[in-house]
Amino acid sequence: MDNRVETLSTVRIKKSDDLYKVVDSLNRTLKEQNLMFGLALDDEDDQTAVFTIYRT
Numbered sequence: 001m002d003n004r005v006e007t008l009s010t011v012r013i014k015k016s017d018d019l020y021k022v023v024d025s026l027n028r029t030l031k032e033q034n035l036m037f038g039l040a041l042d043d044e045d046d047q048t049a050v051f052t053i054y055r056t
Contacts, residue, residue, distance in 0.1 A: 006055040015049045
């Protein structure tokens with residue numbers, strides 16, 4: 001069984017309080033397409049968010 005996760009895209013964007021809602025909606029809607037979305041704060045700039053798209 002192959003359980004690899006492939007990173008398709010990563011982008012840094014200005015942090016927004018409601019950004020997690022978009023990521024949550026994408027994850028709920030597109031999980032059947034084997035897509036997963038992640039959101040994290042940039043290690044060097046707390047005003048920047050890192051948005052990543054994965055194929056599972």
